[in-house]
Amino acid sequence: MSSYQASGYWYSEGDSVPEAVDLLNLMRRYREAERRMRAATRGSMGMNETDMSALRFLLAAHREGVTPRQRDFAEELGISNASVSVLIDRLCRDGYAERVVHPADRRSVGIVPTDYSDTEVRGTLHRMHEQMMDAVGTLSEDERVAVAKFLEAMIRSVEIDDEPRQPSAGKGAVRESALPSR
Amino acid sequence: MSSYQASGYWYSEGDSVPEAVDLLNLMRRYREAERRMRAATRGSMGMNETDMSALRFLLAAHREGVTPRQRDFAEELGISNASVSVLIDRLCRDGYAERVVHPADRRSVGIVPTDYSDTEVRGTLHRMHEQMMDAVGTLSEDERVAVAKFLEAMIRSVEIDDEPRQPSAGKGAVRESALPSR
DNA sequence: GCTAATAGTTAGCCTGTCTAAATATATTCT
DNA sequence: AGAATATATTTAGACAGGCTAACTATTAGC
DSSP states (O other), rough: OOOOOOOOHHHOOSSSOHHHHHHHHHHHHHHHHHHHHHHHHHHHHHHOOHHHHHHHHHHHHHHTTTTHHHHHHHHHHHOOHHHHHHHHHHHHHTTSSEEOOOSTTSSSSEEEHHHHHHHHIIIIIHHHHHHHHHHTTOOHHHHHHHHHHHHHHHHHHGGGOOOOOEEETOOOOOOOOSOOOO | OOOOOOOHHHHHOOSOOOOOHHHHHHHHHHHHHHHHHHHHHHHHHHHOOHHOOOOOOHHHHHHOOOOHHHHHHHHHHOOOOOHHHHHHHHHHHTTTTEEEEEEEOOOOEEEEHHHHHHHHHIIIIIIIHHHHHHHHHHHOHHHHEEEEEHHHHHHHHHHGGGGGTOOOOOOOOOOOSOOEEE
């Protein structure tokens, strides 16, 4: 039972079906692989985790035509305004972003990505995203339904964790803003 | 196409099938939820990320009857021996671990978890793990095969990312150990 | 028994976070 | 309009956790 297959392809062999624990192991392996991949990207760009997240957020916002303020970064990243101020200093110093006057509020600083940062990130994370889309594209409808069911279950498992009983309470999910930041 | 359903259950509605982008969104949601959950656990125990990973590693090793040395922590966590030394100081100070003389090598210090740390972690991460096992247990064989196929594809997407062409070139891959640590 | 290798500790530095206080601009009330 | 208050950012100072380099204790090789 639950034979561990380092890089097996269950679906095409036909004889051994993955068990629950195998799926959880795959989830863990994915998490590790993704973490390594992000670390490599980050490393190759000489950035830390937070700055990388900030840059991704900035690029996403920019693609939607929005010019975020520093305040928005603080909320998105869960760090203080003061820390964001220094973070944006770093992004500007390294040529990834620029401060502009915010059109609607002169108290605020609008942040825009440079062309350089866009191409830099596209070369890595964007390519990964496309590869994932291609990979998932080969699944049948039934398979996609199964995967969705699985992921929903996983999300529920880690979300309701605080209140295992009392299904009708409807609350008890760990809320981001309520976390003790230290 | 690709209707975003915040918390929909595709499989039981019957009419709308999740598309590739929906699955990737689910993956992202899961990652976020898990990150929040771990952050909450960590916060409730007053620990930082690295110390938490160290404690999980220690408990896993202990359950298998192994007494790891500080050296093993350095390798597992990817931090320096010096940092591990201080890390173990913290774990001991807060009552999660104890230093013992290593039976086979008197240069080494064996690390063992306290009973306290085991129960403390069991109350959170262990419960999550059980919930996940239960959830996955409801999937059919076909569904498990589909999920395995999906996860394998995801892993490949983020793993090969560095070298899409020229499998024999052997160059250009960012190797984990070669990362500039800053 | 020397010498080299290995495990851990300590000291000093650097980065990234925080809070508190300062500054500039917006908004609201009278 | 003018005052009071609220909001956005910056700066200063402190702290935590990572690093390297130098040091001690033990083990292994010759």
